[in-house]
Amino acid sequence: MKQKIALVTGGYSGESVISYKSAKTIYTHLDKNLYDVYVIDINPEGWFYLEDDHRAGTIDKNDFSLRLHGETIRFDGVFIGMHGTPGEDGRLQGYFDMLGLPYTSCNAATSALTFNKRYTVAVAAMAGIAVAPSVHLFAHTAYDVATILQQLQLPVFVKPNNGGSSIGMSKVSKGEELAAAIEKAFAEDNQVLVEQMIQGREFTVGVFKTEGQIQVLPITEVIAQNEFFDYEAKYHGASTEITPALIGEEWKANIEAAAKNIYAVCNCSGVVRIDFIYDEVAAKPYMLEINTVPGQSEASIIPQQVRAKGWTLQDFYSRLVAEALAKR
Template sequence: MKNVAIIMGGYSSEYQISLTSGNVVYQYLDKSKYNPYRIHIFKEKWVLVNDNKEEFPVNKNDFSVSMNGEKLNFDVVFNAIHGTPGEDGLMQAYFELLTIPQTSCDYYQSALTFNKRDLLSVLKPYGIKTATSYYLNFGEAVEPEAIIKKVGLPCFVKPNKSGSSFGISKVKTKEELIPAIENAYKEDNEIIIESFLDGTEVSVGVINYKGKITVLPITEIVSENDFFDYEAKYLGKSQEITPARISEELKAKIETVAKRAYEVLKMKGFSRSEFIIVNNEPYMLEMNTIPGMTTESILPQQAKVAGIPLSDLFDNAIELALTK
């Protein structure tokens, strides 16, 4: 039986969601094949947490745990950390140095996809459409006139590296721009300001399933709020319709673009990309490499529609990690 470390938590605002994802993986993983362990990764401590809520420190030198006088090593890591250090390449590089296989993409792809503006810049030459954008780094002069001239109003102000819609604002007037920028800087020292794309939002899961790159059924997102923000994502303020109510022709077009992005980036493991459809053309917003794994999360919903139970989804990820 393989020992599986399910890492969860993290150092970002998303740690709570990550704990939920990690616990779902723990719950659904096939216990007849694997010995799963929950590992909480926080700035102040890395610990194994058992069913009695007892904590055992992780030795960071070799990612082992001493429990009841015995040393526990792990054969594989299931990465369920949203945000830093699980989704930005840090944990991936650490495990690569320790030669412990893990379920997400490699460190370069993690770092690249976590940086929205770098990701979109890399994909652009491959014909993948994106919104018009304006970049800001902390400390740079803010020129509202120049920003609005380039991206127009309304526009979106986003932290460049954060997830779960933390720090994002939809700006409708010039007066709202500076407060929105200050809000985004609370999450990151780099900002991306994008033109508003008026269209249908869809979320597209792409995974390697049994050795084949597979596009899962597409989800259409209908937010009650102004956009797909934190409330819409996690507090039920949106409808997520899978499969999306789009034509076969448009579905094929989105699948082609999502699959191309996955292949171009040499991705592994899970990915979930967000697109806005304008005039029958998909525009990419971002790609998540550690998407939510709660039972309500989009990618597990898509897998369910595709006839892939959660236990198979998680088992597949571990098997691929062990064979790569």
């Protein structure tokens, strides 16, 4: 008998547009011989079952069940294809934990931690992982641009502290540009991270767990056509992505070791994507951030890495679902 999987998408943030793109890819490649897949759109208007992109039913939030054609559908597990809140920040995970429903992403605590970029790098630094110096700002607390410029060397990156699609992010090379960049980031979030730029090549790598073992996908080097890997570069092709990255064995081993260490330290589950800058002078990778629900759209990096490994997305997603269901 096939297992019933809810593919959750949508969300309450600007990242919902990416969620719908990811969900299309995931739905296409989930093995329909193994699973009956139901696309569930969670948005500010409600929680809906989508059939051919049309609302065909609503979810009972008391138990996350679906009443459809006179039958009550109860799900065996959830594939989370939602970026931003509430699918990436731990809120939805906590809800599913209370229902005893397994899901493909990190747990509630890890999701909440890694959604906050500043807290993530603080935990990583405590574990001995190299991270860039940064300043954490809150909307309700006064800040002084001159003091920030004394603490950090230009250029810096200014970005909303929560979220993972580079919306509201800026690169600042001149002191007089910093205040405007901070306000731009505050328009997206009530917390902002100002992070000193590490000079080096940028790499990103998918890490996942299957059959209880942490595995690393082929590493991707990201060469942005813009000044940095911003929203346009990520989702509109304004970057060159080389998978697998053309690097030596030492760099590859260092990045893979750091990625596995971070995955373990943060108690991750499912597939995550970890971004690094490799400082050639220091001969080590600096962690930038962790994305616990990485994009799965046709333009996204994880599908590239899966194919570079010689796997199909169908095989990969089946492994993620199997790992999640094993927790029941």
